[in-house]
Amino acid sequence: MNSRRRHVGVISVEGKVYAVGGHDGNEHLGSMEMFDPLTNKWMMKASMNTKRRGIALASLGGPIYAIGGLDDNTCFNDVERYDIESDQWSTVAPMNTPRGGVGSVALVNHVYAVGGNDGVASLSSVERYDPHLDKWIEVKEMGQRRAGNGVSELHGCLYVVGGFDDNSPLSSVERYDPRSNKWDYVAPLTTPRGGVGIATVMGKIFAVGGHNGNSYLNTVESFDPVLNKWELVGPVSHCRAGAGVAVCDCLISQIRDLGHGSTNVVDCM
Template identity: 40%
Template structure:
C-alpha cells in the first residue's frame, strides 16, 4: 500500500458539450439552482476523467479541466461550497489524501488533513457541518471504520464503527441520520442497512433492502432513500427500490432503462438523476431522470466523458452566478 500527496497541475480546457433537446429543469428565476459536478474516474486503460459541471439552466454538461491526480473509487461530497475527494485508488495504490476542489476558481487545494488510513470504495456524506467517510477497502481488508471531518479544526477523528464491514456501499442522509446501504463485506453483496445517530455515536440495524447490491447509487429524494442499480452476485442491475422511514420498509419502483453499477445518484433541482455507471460491457455517459408521479425513468442527456469510479455532488449557486467557472491554474 502507499500514500500519495497531490501535485497541482495545469487545468486544460476541453471542448463544450452540445445542448440537449430536453427543456431545462429549472426556469431562470430568482431562486437558487444546484450545479452538479462529476469528479474523477480512472479506466483500466489509464484514461483519466476530470471535472464536469452540469448547469440546469442550460441543460448541458461542460468539461472544466483535470483532477489533481489520477484517482477513482474515492468518496465525493460537498461541504461549505467546496468539493472533497476522500481516499481513492490510482490503479496501483490506495490514497489517504483529500484534495479539495473550489468551484468558484476551478482550482484544486491541498490544505485538507488526510484520513487515518489509505482506502478506496468509501462512501462520503455531509451531516451537521461535518463530513463522514464510511467503510471502504484498504487493499487487504474490507472496513467497518468511520471517520468524521471537522472543517474548523481541519481534523479527522474516528467515531463508532458500523456493525458490518462494507465497501462499495451507498450512503444517504435523512432526518439527521446517516444510512449505510448495502455494499459488500469482501465476500458477497449485502442486503443489510444500518443507521448512524450522531448524538449517540451509535449504529443500529434497519430494514434490509429487497435486493443485495454493491457499487450502487444512493440518495435521499422527497423524504425517502433511493437505492439504484449496483451489482448482485451475478450481474449489473437496473432495478430500483426506495426506503420509507415512516413505514420502515423498502419497496420496488420502476427499474432504470439501463443496467448501471458504480452509478452516481444525485437529487438536484427537483430531479433524481442516475448518472453514468457500468452496464456490464462498457462505461456509459447516459443520464436518466426519475419521475415520481409517473413512476418512470426517462433519458436526460449525457455527460461528455465517462467517470468510472468517480463521484457526483451538487453545489448551490445563485442565478447571478450561473456561469460555470473559468479555467485557471491549480494552486
C-alpha cells in the first residue's frame, strides 16, 4: 500500500481489494486504496468524508458501505457509500447506535452491523440496513457483547467470531439465521482472538491472527460447518490484530491480509 494503515477496513469487490480508513501511526485516515491483483499495483481512490479507524466494510450489489468506526474522541454511527464507477462517496442513513470496532457483512438484501463499542461498553446489539428504505432496523441481539469481532457469511447465515468484551478477548462464535431471526452458539475457536480477521473460502470460515490477551497471533484456524469444528491451518508470516482480510477471485491465492503496519499484500494461502 502507499500508506501504512492500522485497524483498516478491507473488502474485495469484483476481483479487486479495497483498503479504507485506519490510522497511520500519526493520524486517522479517510483515504481509500485499491489493489488490482492482475497488475500487482495499488491505486489511490476518493477519500471518505469522515476520517476513522475500526470501520467495517460491506458490499451489497456493487457499492461499498463504510460503517461506524472511531477516532480518539468519538465512536461514530456514520455510514458512507462508495460508488465504484463514479469514484464518489455519499452519506446514507446513520446507524441507530454508534459502533467502533464493528463487524459487518452483506446478507440477502441487507447490510448488517454487528456488535462494536459505543464509547462506553461493548455491544451485543445488531442492526441491518435496507438500501431501498435507507433505514437501519434493530434485529435479534447476540448472546455475547463483543467489539473487534470478525463477521462473515456462510450458507445464508451470518457468523460472528471472537472479539473483545469489556474485559478480555473471546473464543466464542455465534451464528445468525435471518430466516428465523435467531442466534445460536457454534464451536468456539481453539484460542481467544480479539481483533481477528475473518473470511469465507470454499465452504469454510478462516480466522486470521488477533490478540489472545497476552500476545499478538500469527496463527490461522478454519471452521468446518459440517463438523462444527475449528482446526489450525498454516500460519501467516507476521503476528497481528486489527488486520483486514479479503477474499480475491484470483487462482489459489485467495486470502490476503492487510494492515497493522504492513505496507503490502503480505500473506497468501
